Amino acid sequence: MSKKTGKRAARKPQICIVTVTGEDTVGIIARLSVAMAEDNVNIVDVNQKIMESTFVMTMACDMAAATLDIKGINAKLDQIAEEMGLQITLQHENIFKAMHRV
Numbered sequence: 001m002s003k004k005t006g007k008r009a010a011r012k013p014q015i016c017i018v019t020v021t022g023e024d025t026v027g028i029i030a031r032l033s034v035a036m037a038e039d040n041v042n043i044v045d046v047n048q049k050i051m052e053s054t055f056v057m058t059m060a061c062d063m064a065a066a067t068l069d070i071k072g073i074n075a076k077l078d079q080i081a082e083e084m085g086l087q088i089t090l091q092h093e094n095i096f097k098a099m100h101r102v
Helices: 026-038 070-084 091-099
Strands: 015-023 042-051 054-062 088-091
Touching: 015 026, 015 070, 026 042, 026 054, 026 070, 070 088
Parallel strands: none
Antiparallel strands: 015 054, 015 088, 042 054
C-alpha cells in the first residue's frame, strides 16, 4: 500500500478463463469460489447454465494478485475436479480467445 494514498498499487490484470462442466450438484460454485478466494484470485465474471442435467460454467478470473501461479491454481482445480466428478480447465484469456475464434 502506498503511504501517501492509502491505496494498493494498481496491477495490470492477468485474466484467465476457467471452464467447468459436469453433472449438476449442490456446491459447485461455492467450492470453486472458496478455492479461488483462498489464493487471492478475483472472480470478475461468471456465466453459468444447466443444460439438461449438465452444469456448464465459465469464470473470468484476475490472477494478478494470486498467491499461487497458474500451475499451482491448475493443480488445485484438478483436485476439485477429481473430487466432484467435474471437468475443469484453466486457460490464459488470450489462449481461450484464440481457441474459440470463429
